[in-house]
Amino acid sequence: AQSVTQLDSQVPVFEEAPVELRCNYSSSVSVYLFWYVQYPNQGLQLLLKYLSGSTLVKGINGFEAEFNKSQTSFHLRKPSVHISDTAEYFCAVSDLAQGAQKLVFGQGTRLTINP
């Protein structure tokens, strides 16, 4: 079964600073990888996804992630964060279980932006 580890439970950064949220997944022949964002009292919104092709994936709100197969990592980055980026971020990997598209999520990283 697939698994995901988000290496930091909390990441505090100052506004306009760069940020990296780390994610490692268990190895498999092929994987689909995702980053979701969850604002307080809301559901999950897809930031970006890796299915195949270029290992650098660009998403919404200025976020990007790099798929590294040898290190089984899919770290999320943003060059300059804003107060509005304060949220919980989840890395997820797809796992086809019994013909169903099951997403396996990490524990989440709480990103806090300080002015």
Place this chain on the structure above:
Amino acid sequence: ETGVTQSPTHLIKTRGQQVTLRCSSQSGHNTVSWYQQALGQGPQFIFQYYREEENGRGNFPPRFSGLQFPNYSSELNVNALELDDSALYLCASLIGPVGTEAFFGQGTRLTVV
């Protein structure tokens, strides 16, 4: 805005009771998945329905059950509620059983007392 709506947004139930949570998927999305997100945790897969049949299940007991209807709506039913069932329940709609993008609703916060 994902086009996926859930009701109610909040709910308080007593241990031992039964609850039904509802989800309205995007039109044309014939697959719905349900997830449980405990406080401070990532979401966990409960089950998935495709064309009104359950086609995948996570590590949840049979007292968690579901229904999917032809009009793209679905239900999650939980019997014999336990305190540990307190969580945010999320539904997600997909295009097909192995669709690569899940569109999530805003969730239903269930509190069991």
